[in-house]
Each structure stands twice: as structure tokens, then as C-alpha cells.
Amino acid sequence: MDFETARQVLAAQPFSELLGARLAAFGDGEAVLEVPVDDRFRQQYGLIHGGVLAYLADNSLTYAAALGLGPSVLTSGFTIDYVSGVREGATLRATAELVHSSRRKATAHCRIEVVDDAGAAKLCAVAQGTVLATDRAA
Known part of the structure; x- marks a missing residue:
């Protein structure tokens, strides 16, 4: 799968559109997704909701796995550790x-960071997941 196809797959996901997600990089064993910080994503303590970070983990892991498996993939499962709350950025x-890919299954890991306007990044979560190839059309 190439960058343009990957971008089209993301654009076909209504939830990704709702969050304003964009594919920043795709290739050479790596996928980068970005979501702008939005006050509507905050929970009751003013931090970005963990569900937004979990979305980023899920989709980025799946995109990285697609580099080995092709475009017809689904997340089998992932774990996420929230390292630091996101208040600013x-x-x-x-x-x-x-990390590894066979014919039907791949493993990937990701780092989720919050980036400020000056480009400084702070780690907020890490995740690892398993993705399976499907027979579905992308």
C-alpha cells in the first residue's frame, strides 16, 4: 500500500474525519498519524481523554501493520500505557x-506524543498491538 492509498483509507473513516486525523507519514516500516488538540476532546479534569489516545494507538498500529500485510487489515488487539496526561499542546x-509481519499477522508498537507550537514533543502514551490480514477489500 502506498501513501496515497493509505490517505484515502483514512479519509473513508468517518470517525477519523470527526477527530481531524491526518496521515503525516507512511512507509519504511513506519506510520505517523496526527490529530489536532481540541478542547472538545477533554475529560472532566481538563486532560485529553484517553479514548482519543487509544484511537491514535489503534489506527497507527494498524497502519504500520498494513506496511507488511497490505491494506485489508483489522486490529486484533492492543495494549496502551498512559505515561503522562495531556493538558497543553x-x-x-x-x-x-x-515490529514483525508474517503472511496473516503483524505486530507493531507506537509512541504517542503531544507536540507544542514550537515543535517540542512530550511522550504521553505507548502501545503495542496485533493486526490480522482479512479477505475484505480495503
Whole structure:
């Protein structure tokens, strides 16, 4: 799968559109997704909701796995550890790397950071997941 196809897959996901997600990089064993920080994503303590970070983990892991499996993939499962709450920042960035891929299954891990307007990044979560190839059309 190439960058343009990957971008089209993301654009076809209504939830990704709702969050304003964009594919920043795709290739060489790595996928990078970004979501702009939005006050509507905050929970009751003013932190970005963990569900937004979990979305980034899920999708970025799946994109990284697609580098090995092709475009017809689904997340089998993932774990996420929230390292630091996100209160300030401009962009959430998930960088996922393909760790291993066989014919039907791949493993990937990712780092989720919050990036400020000056480009400084702070780690807020890490995740690892398993993705399966499907027979579905992308």
C-alpha cells in the first residue's frame, strides 16, 4: 500500500474525519498519524481523554501493520500505557513501527506524543498491538 492509498483509507473513516486525523507519514516500516488538540476532546479534569489516545494507538498500529500485510487489515488487539496526561499542546502525534509481519499477522508498537507550537514533543502514551490480514477489500 502506498501513501496515497493509505490517505484515502483514512479519509473513508468517518470517525477519523470527526477527530481531524491526518496521515503525516507512511512507509519504511513506519506510520505517523496526527490529530489536532481540541478542547472538545477533554475529560472532566481538563486532560485529553484517553479514548482519543487509544484511537491514535489503534489506527497507527494498524497502519504500520498494513506496511507488511497490505491494506485489508483489522486490529486484533492492543495494549496502551498512559505515561503522562495531556493538558497543553497543539498536536497529538502517534508514530507506529512495524515490529514483525508474517503472511496473516503483524505486530507493531507506537509512541504517542503531544507536540507544542514550537515543535517540542512530550511522550504521553505507548502501545503495542496485533493486526490480522482479512479477505475484505480495503
